[in-house]
Structures are given as structure tokens and as C-alpha cells.
Amino acid sequence: xxxxxxxxxxxxxxxxxxxxxxxxxxxxxxxxxxxxxxxxxxxxxxxxxxxxxxxxxxxxxxxxxxxxxxxxxxxxxxxxxxxxxxxxxxxxxxxxxxxxxxxxxxxxxxxxxxxxxxxxxxxxxxxxxxxxxxxxxxxxxxxxxxxxxxxxxxxxxxxxxxxxxxxxxxxxxxxxxxxxxxxxxxxxxxxxxxxxxxxxxxxxxxxxxxxxxxxxxxxxxxxxxxxxxxxxxxxxxxxxxxxxxxxxxxxxxxxxxxxxxxx
Amino acid sequence: xxxxxxxxxxxxxxxxxxxxxxxxxxxxxxxxxxxxxxxxxxxxxxxxxxxxxxxxxxxxxxxxxxxxxxxxxxxxxxxxxxxxxxxxxxxxxxxxxxxxxxxxxxxxxxxxxxxxxxxxxxxxxxxxxxxxxxxxxxxxxxxxxxxxxxxxxxxxxxxxxxxxxxxxxxxxxxxxxxxxxxxxxxxxxxxxxxxxxxxxxxxxxxxxxxxxxxxxxxxxxxxxxxxxxxxxxxxxxxxxxxxxxxxxxxxxxxxxxxxxx
Numbered sequence: 001x002x003x004x005x006x007x008x009x010x011x012x013x014x015x016x017x018x019x020x021x022x023x024x025x026x027x028x029x030x031x032x033x034x035x036x037x038x039x040x041x042x043x044x045x046x047x048x049x050x051x052x053x054x055x056x057x058x059x060x061x062x063x064x065x066x067x068x069x070x071x072x073x074x075x076x077x078x079x080x081x082x083x084x085x086x087x088x089x090x091x092x093x094x095x096x097x098x099x100x101x102x103x104x105x106x107x108x109x110x111x112x113x114x115x116x117x118x119x120x121x122x123x124x125x126x127x128x129x130x131x132x133x134x135x136x137x138x139x140x141x142x143x144x145x146x147x148x149x150x151x152x153x154x155x156x157x158x159x160x161x162x163x164x165x166x167x168x169x170x171x172x173x174x175x176x177x178x179x180x181x182x183x184x185x186x187x188x189x190x191x192x193x194x195x196x197x198x199x200x201x202x203x204x205x206x207x208x209x210x211x212x213x214x215x216x217x218x219x220x221x222x223x224x225x226x227x228x229x230x231x232x233x234x235x236x237x238x239x240x241x242x243x244x245x246x247x248x249x250x251x252x253x254x255x256x257x258x259x260x261x262x263x
Numbered sequence: 264x265x266x267x268x269x270x271x272x273x274x275x276x277x278x279x280x281x282x283x284x285x286x287x288x289x290x291x292x293x294x295x296x297x298x299x300x301x302x303x304x305x306x307x308x309x310x311x312x313x314x315x316x317x318x319x320x321x322x323x324x325x326x327x328x329x330x331x332x333x334x335x336x337x338x339x340x341x342x343x344x345x346x347x348x349x350x351x352x353x354x355x356x357x358x359x360x361x362x363x364x365x366x367x368x369x370x371x372x373x374x375x376x377x378x379x380x381x382x383x384x385x386x387x388x389x390x391x392x393x394x395x396x397x398x399x400x401x402x403x404x405x406x407x408x409x410x411x412x413x414x415x416x417x418x419x420x421x422x423x424x425x426x427x428x429x430x431x432x433x434x435x436x437x438x439x440x441x442x443x444x445x446x447x448x449x450x451x452x453x454x455x456x457x458x459x460x461x462x463x464x465x466x467x468x469x470x471x472x473x474x475x476x477x478x479x480x481x482x483x484x485x486x487x488x489x490x491x492x493x494x495x496x497x498x499x500x501x502x503x504x505x506x507x508x509x510x511x512x513x514x515x516x517x518x519x520x521x522x523x524x
Contacts, residue, residue, distance in 0.1 A: 002434065009503075013459050013514025018503050024368065024434050032343070033335065034310065038403035040337060041314035044325060047297065051304030062300040065293065065484045070302060073487040075295065082495045083479040096460045097467040104367040104425065106469060112434065115442050121503040123445035128507065131448060132456040138464065141472070149292065149474030158368065165368070170469035172288055173286060174375070179285055180267075181377040182421035187387040197392030200276045201359045205398060208360040210369060210430035213401070217410040221346040225328045225336050234342040250278065250385060257276030262506035 002026075006146045007116055008089035010129070010155065010162070016090075017125040018116040021146075024163060025110060030221050068140045091144040091153060091164070098141045099156055106154075106167045113155065113162040126162065133157040141167075189250070198256035203261045269406055270379055272353035273389065273415060273422075275359075280389050281379025284406075284424065288373060293480045333462065347408040354413060356400030362416050365399070369427045370414070376422040393417040401427075448507070455511040464517070 002039050033041040064072040083093040115126035133139065139156035152167040176182065190199075224234050267283035274280070297306040310319045326343055327335030378386035393399065399416035404426070412427040448456070483493065504510035 012456075013463075013511070014504070015507065015510045015514060016503055020517070022434075022439070025428065026432050026434055028429075028432055030328060032338070034334060035325045035327035035337060036312040036314070036319050037316050037323045037325040037337070039312065040327070040335065041312050042324075042327070042335075043310045043319055044313050046309045046311050047306045048309050049299040049302065049304050051299070051302050052308045054438075056306060057298050060300050061297050061306060063295040064284050064298040064303065065295055067488075071269055071488075072296070072298065073484055074298065074300065074303065075483060075487060078495050079487070079493045080480070080485060082493050083350055083483050084476070093463065095465045096463050097465065100363065101467045102367075104370040105373045105423070107367045107370060110368045110433075112436060112439060114439060118442065119503065120445050121505060121507070123442040124448060125503055126441075127444050128452055128456050129295055129450040131395065132453055135453065136460050138458055141467070143472070150474060152472045153476075158366070161436035161439060161441055163368065163436075168288055169291075169472060169474045170379055171474070172291055173373075173469070174285075174289060174420050176287070176375050176418060176423075179377045179421055181283065181373045181379075181386075182375070182380075182382065183387050183390050184383060187383040189384065189388040189391055193388055194391050194395060197275075197278070197388050198396045200278070201392055201396040201398050201400075204275065204356070204400075205359040205361075206389050208364040208401075213412050213427075213429060215412075215429045215431070216403070217346055220348060221343065222438065224338065224342055224346050225330075228338055228342065229330060229336045250388060253277045253279075257278060258390075261276065 003110065006144070008091065008144065009116075010091045010113060010142075012093045012129055012140070015125055015129075017129060018122050019091075019113040019126070019162070020111055020116045021111045021164060023109070024112050026213070028218060030218065030225065059179075081140070084150075091155070093140040093142045093144045095141050096133075096138040097141060097154075099137055102139065102154060104113065105173055108166040108168055110163055110165045113164050130157045130160065130162050133162075134160075193251055194252060196251070196258060200254060200257050200261070203258070267377065268374075268418060270495040271354065272379070273354045273356060273376075273400075274400070275400060278385060278388070280385040281382030282386065282422070283377045284377050285375045285377060287375045287423070290472065291477060293477060293484070306396045307437045344408040347405050348410055349405075351405065354402045354415070356406045357520075359396070359398040360401060360414075361397065362399040362414075365414065365490060368433060371428050374422055374424040374426075374428045375418075376415070388413075390417050390420075390422055424497065452508060452511060455508075459511065459515055483505040 002022040004020040004022055010017045010019050036043055049056050062074045064074045066072045092206035115122040139154050141154055143150055143152055152169060153164050154167055155162055155164045228234055267285050269284040272281050273280050298304060299306060312319045329335055350453045394417045399414050404411045404413045414425045414427055416423050505515055
């Protein structure tokens with residue numbers, strides 16, 4: 001069972017559901033430790049004062065905001081806590097939305113909410129909320145504070161449990177209109193080309209089966225580690241020389257693709 | 264819009280679409296530095312060799328993978344980079360899927376795509392075809408010496424790329440040991456809860472949610488800079504309702520009153 005990241009309650013009208021939050025993502029990355037190349041000894045990161053050139057113990061370290069002119073103010077944990085919203089241990093559901101209406105770009109980190117404690121009331125209120133959101137295909141939006149930051153969150157039923165994803169605020173999503181050279185009206189493709197491209201897409205279509213897609217990078221990294229352990233040397237592959245030729249004739253490329261696919 | 268962070272080609276079949284990748288998101292979190300409390304000087308981190316007790320320059324640092332307690336396999340940074348695979352500048356869309364089948368939990372970071380040089384026709388063709396076919400493409404992308412699974416979909420007027428999480432990275436809910444209630448919620452409770460959901464339903468308008476906490480942090484910094492003292496309040500406790508039905512009824516009463524106003 002993953003460690004709880006947050007505990008508090010989810011409030012839905014006057015119904016409060018005490019919950020704990022655990023991450024929904026497992027860290028399967030290979031982690032490396034920095035070692036000193038010549039003697040293989042682990043490297044320790046020490047915090048030093050840039051003025052006095054002495055090591056600084058943890059309790060003498062403070063958090064400071066630096067202004068453009070180089071001056072700064074120190075802000076304590078307690079002061080940051082003081083400006084958290086008053087109902088800081090509560091995720092108050094402010095509205096429900098249709099899940100499909102929320103662009104995936106807003107989803108950030110996923111967590112599960114679990115009923116807290118052992119009392120039956122929590123378990124029932126939790127189950128009611130999970131069931132009603134599954135039944136209506138709706139998701140709840142609310143806000144909460146975790147580790148000195150306020151998050152917008154979307155809570156929904158997933159896999160029989162309540163899943164909470166932190167969300168980006170609107171101003172953290174860039175305006176797609178500013179992207180250079182996105183679709184331009186003047187480059188509208190002929191209907192015949194679109195039809196052929198759709199045919200290619202349909203030939204390559206299948207069901208989304210997430211477990212069929214493996215993390216090849218992780219596997220290769222494990223392989224690099226085990227080969228190195230056996231004393232083999234590892235060589236980085238050269239970048240592939242042959243880049244796909246730019247199709248000057250889109251229609252010809254589409255037709256050739258379809259001909260090859262359909263044998 | 265800042266400059267692109269990667270240039271390359273998306274392929275599907277034999278069709279090549281030159282693209283430029285841009286970040287779609289930006290953080291506005293207020294950032295702090297670590298300082299030495301007594302003199303306010305910045306903290307700097309030093310890498311110290313635990314054997315020799317002296318500072319180690321970055322070029323003398325190797326990466327160690329711990330195979331058992333205290334025993335490391337030593338790798339150069341270049342050897343780790345080798346795992347990225349062939350560093351092609353191509354994202355081949357290997358499969359197309361119905362994007363409504365892909366749960367948003369699989370999407371990680373988002374990028375916007377612009378057309379690469381002379382790629383306007385091919386770009387627009389892929390965008391229009393994805394819209395028409397109601398599909399998104401799945402492929403692999405090597406970025407910063409790491410290979411990602413990605414999905415390329417049609418946004419309103421541009422191609423959008425998401426890096427994706429792998430299925431084995433997601434925790435299955437069934438592994439979580441979620442406490443079951445002695446009896447399930449009844450039909451009446453579900454119906455009332457559904458009415459409550461309906462009464463609170465609105466369209467999603469992202470801009471209506473502001474990061475007010477970020478503003479308060481900025482305000483706190485300003486007050487501190489002016490030498491003000493900050494007061495510290497007490498937290499409070501919350502309990503589950505003993506009577507779920509009564510709480511639902513009371514909430515619904517509330518919701519209706521609000522709606523009428």
C-alpha cells in the first residue's frame with residue numbers, strides 16, 4: 001500500500017467523507033546514486049553557506065524569496081500555513097462536470113482517495129460518492145492545499161475507487177493560438193487526400209490496450225546495467241542516418257502506403 | 264510562444280509530417296531559494312566524496328546503480344544515455360485508437376505541435392484526417408535521451424502531443440484494500456446523491472478557477488518585505504455523518520435554495 005500523501009475530507013453538500021490520498025503512479029524508474037568515479041565512493045550533497053564557506057545544518061536553512069534587485073525576504077513554514085485557506089483539510093466539491101468535457105491537458109498527477117479510518121459511515125459515504133459518479137459519468141471539481149500549494153482537483157470514479165487528479169490552472173496552459181505554423185487555412189488538403197489519409201489511419205487502427213505498450217527505455221536501461229555488471233562496455237548507438245524523405249507528393253505517398261498495407 | 268524544444272518528423276505509413284514541438288504548459292508557482300537563516304546568504308550545494316571528504320567536480324561523477332546493499336555498478340553518464348535507443352528524430356505513429364477509450368490518467372505532459380519547415384500541407388492533412396477519423400495516433404518519441412510513449416491527437420486547430428504513462432506504472436485500485444461498508448448505499452440514497460450531483464452540475468470553464476493561493480503567497484511576501492508580522496491560526500477537525508440520508512436531504516435542501524436564488 002502506498003504511503004498517504006494527504007489526509008482530510010471530501011465534502012459533498014453536507015456529506016463529509018474522511019479520506020486519505022495515495023499516489024496512483026508507481027515509480028518504476030531506475031534510480032542512480034552519484035559516485036566518485038575514481039574510488040567509487042558515494043557522493044554526499046552538503047549544503048554550504050555561500051558567504052561564510054561553512055556547512056549549514058538543516059535547522060539553519062530558511063526559505064527566501066528573492067526580488068529582482070537581489071534583496072530577499074525569509075518566509076517560514078508557519079507563515080505559509082497561515083495563508084492557507086481556512087478549511088485547509090477539506091476538498092470541497094464546488095461543481096460537477098461531464099468528464100469528457102475536461103480536456104486531458106488539465107490533468108496533472110493522479111492519486112486515489114481512500115476512506116479514512118475503520119468506521120462504517122466513512123466507507124458508506126465513500127461508496128455512495130464513487131457509485132453516483134460512475135452512474136452519472138460525472139466528475140467533481142474542488143480545491144485543496146497540499147505541501148504549501150493550492151491545487152485544483154478533479155475527482156471521479158475510476159476502477160471502482162475515487163481517483164483525484166491535480167489539475168493545471170487555466171493560466172498554466174499556454175494559448176495554442178500562439179503556436180507558430182499550426183494549421184493554416186491556406187493549406188487545406190484536397191478531399192481526396194483526406195479520404196486516403198483516413199483510410200491509412202483506419203488500416204492502422206486498433207483498440208487501446210495500454211498493457212501492450214511496454215517501457216522499452218526502462219528495459220534497455222536495466223539491460224545496460226546488467227551488461228555493465230558483467231564487465232561489458234557499453235557503446236551509445238549512433239543516431240540513425242536515414243531520416244524519412246520528405247514527401248513532396250503527399251498523394252503518391254498515401255497511395256503507396258495503402259497499396260503496401262492492402263498487399 | 265517560446266521557441267520550439269524539438270524538431271523532427273511524425274510518420275504514418277509512408278507519409279512524413281515535419282513538426283516542431285512546443286511546451287503547452289508553464290508553471291506559475293512562486294519559487295523560493297534556500298538561504299542560511301543567520302546571514303541570508305544563498306545555500307549552495309557541494310558534492311563531497313564520502314571517502315576523501317573533499318569536493319568532487321561534476322566531471323568526476325559517475326552514476327552508480329545499487330545491486331545489493333552498498334554494492335554499485337558504475338556507469339558513465341554516456342552509458343546511461345545509450346538506453347535511449349536509436350536517437351532518431353522520427354515519431355512513427357504505429358497505431359491509431361479511439362481517444363475516448365484512453366482514460367486521461369494515461370496522459371502525462373502535453374505539448375503543442377507546429378508544422379516544420381515546408382510541412383504545412385502534410386501537417387494540415389494529418390490534423391484533418393485525425394479529426395475526420397476521430398482517432399489519435401500512438402508512437403514513441405526519444406526526447407532528452409529518454410524514450411516516451413506518446414499520443415498525437417487533433418486539438419481545435421493544431422496537433423497536440425501527450426507523453427503517456429505505461430500501464431504498469433499505474434496502481435490498480437484493487438490492490439488498495441478499500442474498506443467496504445457493511446451494506447451498500449441504497450437506491451434512495453443513490454437517487455438523492457444523483458439529484459445533488461445534478462444540482463451542482465455546470466459546464467467546465469477553466470478560467471473560472473484562479474490560483475488564489477499563489478496570489479496569497481505573493482501578498483505574504485510583500486507584507487513581509489514591508490516588515491509586517493504574520494498571525495498563525497488553528498486547524499479544525501471533520502467527521503463522517505452518522506446519518507447519510509439525513510445529510511443528503513439537508514444538502515439537497517441547501518442546493519435547491521441556492522439554485523432558486
